Amino acid sequence: MNFRPGEFLQDLKSLFAMLWAAVRGKYKFPWGPVLVTLLCAVYVISPVDILPDVMPLLGITDDGAFIVLVLALWQKSIRAYRQSLAEPKDKNTVIDTQAYKKEDHPQK
Secondary structure, three states: OOOOHHHHHHHHHHHHHHHHHHHOOOOOOOHHHHHHHHHHHHHHHOOOOOOOOOOOOHHHHHHHHHHHHHHHHHHHHHHHHHHHHHOOOOOOOOOOOOOOOOOOOOOO
16 A cells, blocks of 8 residues: 555546445445545544543554555555456457467468
8 A cells, every 4th residue: 555646636537436336326435434534534523432542642542543444445446346347348248359370360
């Protein structure tokens, strides 16, 4: 998992494209990352933490770990969306080919 600025902007574009495709009914929206994002937001905002925020540096690490988990889930969902775009639309399409033996292949 890497978070480079160029890839982040490309992922952001793909996220909006994925949302738009889901609104139009052309893509089944993944609700898992949305639910995890909401739970993470509640955890980060709530005063109850695994490691209290009053502890210097340690109090923020559990919040940061949950945020990285959410980003990784969204990145996985965006990659799955891109993969679905790369797949052929009609899986029943047959491509007609012709095979030659090496000695039957016409010479130039």
